[in-house]
Amino acid sequence: MPSASAAAALLLLQLLLLFSLSTAQPGFISLDCGGDDDYTDGIGIQWTSDAKFVFGGQKANLLVPNEVLPQQQQYSTVRSFPADNRKYCYTMNVRNRTRYLVRATFLYGNFDNSNVYPKFDLSLGATPWTTVLIYDATTPVVQEAIILAAAPTLSVCLSNASTGQPFISTLELRQFNGSLYYTTDEKQFFLRLSARINFGAESNASVRYPDDPFDRIWESDLVKRANYLVDVAPGTERISTTKPIFVGTNEEPPQRVMQTAVVGKKGSLTYRMDLEDFPANAWGVAYFAEIEDLAPNETRKFKLVIPGKPEFSKPTLNVEENAQGKYRLYEPGYTNIPLPFVFYFEFNKTNDSSEGPILNAMEIYKYVQITTGSQDANTMASLVSRYPQAGWAQEGGDPCLPASWSWVQCSSEAAPKIFSITLSGKNITGVIPVELTELSGLVELWLDGNSFSGQIPDFSGCRDLQYIHLENNQLTGALPPSLGELPNLKELYIQNNKLSGEVPQTLFKSSIIFNFSGNSDLRMGHSNIGRTIVIVCVVVGAVLFLVAVIGCYVFTCKRKKKSSDAPAKKLGSFCSEVATESAHRFALSEIEDATDKFDRRIGSGGFGIVYYGKLTDGREIAVKLHTNDSYQGIREFLNEVTLLSRIHHRNLVSFLGYSQQDGKNILVYEFMHNGTLKEHLRGGPDDVKITSWVKRLEIAEDAAKEVLKEIQDAIAIERGPELQWELPSSIQQLMSKTSPSVNTDSVDLEQNASFDELFMRPGLR
Secondary structure: OOHHHHHHHHHHHHHHHHHHHHHHOOOOEEEEOOOOOOOOOOOOOOEOOOOOEEOOOOOEOOOOOOHHOOOOOOHHHEOOOOOOOOOOEEEEEEOOOOEEEEEEEEEOOOOOOOOOOOEEEEOOOOOOEEEEEEEOOOOOOOEEEEEEEEEEEEEEEEEEEEEOOEEEEEEEEOOOOOOOOOOOOOOOOEEEEEEEEEEEOOOOOOEEEOOOOOOOOOOOOOOOOEEEEEEOOOOEEEOOOOOOEEOOOOOOOHHHHEEEEEEEEEEEEEEEEEEOOEEEEEEEEEEOOOOOOOOOOOOOOOOEEEOHHHHHHHHOHHHHHHOOOOEEOOOOEEEEEOOOOEEEEEEEEEEOOOOOOOEOEEEEEEEEEOOOOOOOHHHHHHHHHHOOOOHHHHHOOOOOOOOOOOEEEEOOOOOOEEEEEEEOOOOOEOOOHHHHHHOOOOEEEEEOOOOOEEEEOOOOOOOOEEEEEEOOOEEOOOOOOOHHHHOOEEEEEOOOEEOOOOOOOOHHHOOEEEEEOOEEEEEOOOHHHHHHHHHHHHHHHHHHHHHHHHHHHHHHHHHHHOOOOOOOOHHHHHHHHHHHHHOOOOOOHHHHHOOOOOEEEEEEEEOOEEEEOOOOOEEEEEEEEOOOOOOHHHHHHHHHHHHHHOOOOOOOOEEEEEEEEEEEEEEEEEOOOOHHHHHHHHHHOOOOOOOHHHHHHHHHHHHHHHHHHHHHHHHHHOOOOOOOOOOOOOHHHHHOOOOOOHHHOOOOOOOOOOHHHHHHOOOOO
């Protein structure tokens, strides 16, 4: 029985061995997907939990009996992901311009208790790698690739499940040194493993680390699969040696692999195998070493034969001569050869050879073209690097391919550009990232509901921007004048910030919906045009207030009169009766045809959105679709139909009719080509002349008198000619003032949509 000191010495020796193995793994990353602990396995590989390398997913244990599973700890759990339209990426740090072996393993094990074999896509960054198809619950599916790192990080992504849930068992990264697996086109293509075979293996076990310092897995040729290493020639025998083999050149296969081989005792070696995802261009290499002690009069010469490719049969192989001695590596191959799906090859000895051919090992890789990826990939990588603790910034991979990040939308080009970013309510602090101003294809930007501070950056480089939402932040400083110079801007929301200074006049365009409330230090400019607008709006606002008061009085009188006879009618029925008497009613289908199903938006009013249309008779129309379906909203619609159908005036846009069908309340106006009211008051395109303030007052007074006359006529009809009715003296006094005196410094300018609808919207007459 060994002494205690001897046992302690043995234990110390084992610990030193494991330590020496683990410290000899530079460039190794080994992720136990779904595992909780870090540990070192039986062959000295250090495994790490994947939790810090991936965003999302759930851990799960395998449910099949342990006795039928591989007995390695890393195969006891998986990480699974939802079967949705997103991608889920692992991101690992790498050395730029260094080649890596990337290996992903998938052992289903019925982790989801559904017995549905998953099928999903695997990608390296933006480039599709392969489709993972599970065909057995207890057999691992292994995918390997060799790629030149082109950035400081490398991402492996799962996506696009057609059955089951995407999942992964292990993910490994192995760094190569020097020129191993160098190809002239490695910046355009990576290598996907199709076969790596150890011929003459003594068992079914694979050869890997520590025998192979790069941890390549060399599969035994004794492992049988359908249509793989079949049609073996008679007389094929296995040989081996324990003598050391020199392997320090080219791809440096492990010595243990080169110590075994097959030989064709009857003059031939033949094999047939199916190559997944072929035909394709391949990188193929055979490994030879003379491991038999041949007599001086014995020679081994042979040729490669591939059916249909006679050019490959020209060279003659003499392993001992080519390797410059016995027990030395010789590695001939073809770095770019087209191969079929069913690959058949043979080695035949030459007539002057006494011995049959020999084969120690073989590797075949498929060339996979690298996808360029998003045009904004580098910019977005810089952006997300600012937020290392934010979950939304850890999705990894390319922002657009093979699927976009959850907060990003991309164009459909082969090299897509980002057109929408939605980061609303993400609790983001600090200044607005300058990277956002570098996205030339950006159309929509939603940053509302965060805690952004500092100034709004210059977005003049984003010429396609249409929608900017920066409301409910803590932004300070002045509004950049460049915002008003964006040619396609439709919406700008900056309310509830801490902005200051004057609002650029260029933002007051009819095509822009602009909200800047809640910024107490942000003010309108005090130009002459601004003062004139204030005067006109005050006068017309007073007139409209008068109209509203009288309208309410008329409506109240009607309700009192009819209440004694019958219950009140529903608003929809009443509107139909009024409109039938006084306005043309359009069919909804006619409106939809004229507007191409409300395709072209040209503005917005107090209770709805205005669209451009063209009737079958050629008339151009402006169609306002009411968006307020409340009781009050329907009443407003009723009042507009009733009032506008009676009023006709040279300074009022013509009302053509209405539509009320399928819950849609629609007003139809004549479309005016001379620009909008806002452009005539505040300025717009060069061909629109600003209306003088005197002319504005004349229009307002003239139109208001016409409105008043119509209302008086309506009351006279309702109450009878015997009723003597006149305006209150205070209102008469207001109407008699044609040149009001207004202190413009004390008046707040509020946008009045009803005023804009009645006078000159959607065009100016």
